[in-house]
């Protein structure tokens with residue numbers, strides 16, 4: 446079946462199952478799988494999609510035979526197991542939804558968790574940190590699931606696990622709030638899972654009847670409509686969702702690798718004691734307050750530094766000295782980026798992955814260069 450035919454089948458199934466699409470239509474979009482387009486001019490505040498509760502895949506809707514075999518598992522692990530079983534042996538009613546999921550090959554290309562180690566090593570430090578946490582989560586889930594389902598293949602399970610990772614919505618209800626941990630309050634929902642992300646996307650709300658997606662601004666016919674997955678940097682979006690935004694107001698770069706080595710034991714303990722150790726970020730507005738505070742330990746005596754923290758010493762007084770240290774660190778970062786970019790060019794991988802890595806490093810370089818230009 447072609448992608449267009451799959452969408453048509455999904456829409457018929459959606460209509461038979463009381464999913465309401467109001468002025469929208471899923472379509473295949475270059476470079477981002479399927480997305481949702483406006484089929485007419487839409488006003489701000491219109492409900493454009495409603496998905497009834499009985500269609501959600503949640504902890505409560507998972508067959509009890511699965512749940513009872515996975516005692517102690519996360520809801521992510523449970524939903525992934527149920528999804529993996531259904532993907533391999535789809536019930537009739539699941540077929541139209543299954544047909545619009547990205548393929549296993551798509552997920553393996555897009556998601557860094559599936560990449561070979563040589564490529565994972567070419568991610569930014571922030572992405573690598575997030576990835577190692579994600580990997581630990583996956584391995585823990587898989588260790589438990591593979592014991593209860595010895596015939597399930599790791600590759601199939603990882604595919605389902607990543608579908609859950611990239612497509613679920615927070616599902617906070619009085620009931621889930623009472624019985625589940627925050628990370629376990631998740632739901633997979635048909636059609637709504639076809640919305641791509643934008644920081645200024647539509648709002649998502651839940652009531653007893655189901656999920657509703659509502660526009661926050663007008664959209665013209667043919668325009669893509671988005672939802673907001675969260676205020677995320679591109680390193681986060683890449684690791685957790687397998688894509689980066691061209692322009693992202695929430696983007697930032699971590700400078701820990703370049704700032705931490707400058708701080709000896711004494712400075713570390715000064716910073717640690719006051720909650721300022723690590724997470725030195727550079728955003729569109731330059732280096733964050735934490736970075737500024739950390740670098741001030743290098744140009745001030747402790748008593749002067751404490752005065753800055755207490756607001757008794759103006760931040761401008763030492764800014765030139767702080768900027769000089771920051772500049773040196775940023776210039777080193779820029780040199781290192783040239784080396785990584787060359788490795789990305791030489792890496793044996795397909796165009797999609799190479800371009801994503803290349804674009805990400807270019808964005809990081811641009812962010813750093815903007816600050817260098819500002820303070821040099």
Ligand SMILES: C[S@@+](CC[C@H](N)C(=O)[O-])C[C@H]1O[C@@H](n2cnc3c(N)ncnc32)[C@H](O)[C@@H]1O
Nearest residue numbers: 477478479611612638639640641642686687688
């Ligand atoms: C909830 S799904 C959205 C629908 C998805 N495009 C599809 O074809 O099924 C999330 C996935 O869509 C893709 N995606 C979401 N927002 C995107 C964007 N702004 N640009 C590119 N890809 C995006 C990523 O692959 C992400 O993991």
